[in-house]
Amino acid sequence: MLIQSIEQLRALYASPKERAVKKQMPALDRHCRQFIALSPFVVLGSQGADDALDASPRGGAPGFVKVTEAGQLLIPDSPGNNRLDTLENIIHTRRIGMLFIIPGVDETLRVNGQAKLTTATDLLKLCTSELKPPKLVIQVDVTQAYLHCAKAFMRSKLWDTSKQIDRARLPTMGEMIGEQTGMADPPETQAEMLERYKSEL
Numbered sequence: 001m002l003i004q005s006i007e008q009l010r011a012l013y014a015s016p017k018e019r020a021v022k023k024q025m026p027a028l029d030r031h032c033r034q035f036i037a038l039s040p041f042v043v044l045g046s047q048g049a050d051d052a053l054d055a056s057p058r059g060g061a062p063g064f065v066k067v068t069e070a071g072q073l074l075i076p077d078s079p080g081n082n083r084l085d086t087l088e089n090i091i092h093t094r095r096i097g098m099l100f101i102i103p104g105v106d107e108t109l110r111v112n113g114q115a116k117l118t119t120a121t122d123l124l125k126l127c128t129s130e131l132k133p134p135k136l137v138i139q140v141d142v143t144q145a146y147l148h149c150a151k152a153f154m155r156s157k158l159w160d161t162s163k164q165i166d167r168a169r170l171p172t173m174g175e176m177i178g179e180q181t182g183m184a185d186p187p188e189t190q191a192e193m194l195e196r197y198k199s200e201l
Contacts, residue, residue, distance in 0.1 A: 023147060035109045036073070037063040039062060040059055042075070046086045046095065072139055072141055074123055074126060074138070078134055079132060087138075096138070098113075099148075106159070110146055110148050118136060172187060173188075174187030
């Protein structure tokens, strides 16, 4: 049966427990702030004017995403592939969702809010903790924040080193993209790609 209504969906599941509902907050508390300060990795979810969706990983030293005294988030836009999918989506809709991850910790932090792009000198300076200063900062007014349970990470055993996959089981990034795009240039080796990435961090 194809599920086409909220009523059909809810009939499959129990009602959420009171704690699951009440844990959502309209702003960051001290626990959320500490989580973000320890997190070196966040996934940004955004939506464009054409309703196209995008999820983009961002990383840096723990706490590379800053929290202001007023509770806004400041996300430096470090060098990437220049597609600018997330940034263009923010210009169109200003909506953003974030999933903060801490290595070795199974719980995650979900944050949603209204975002804008800024090149304000004081914010760029505050976010210049990477190898290269950001061209701009994503400034987020938080509207929802809640800690997410550990079940997904427990099921995946993501931090279990015995479950890590040997990179050699996949073709190199250059080989995969070369095949996908049909570009005739000789693909980079994995070592060449990593060296190029290091020079662009």
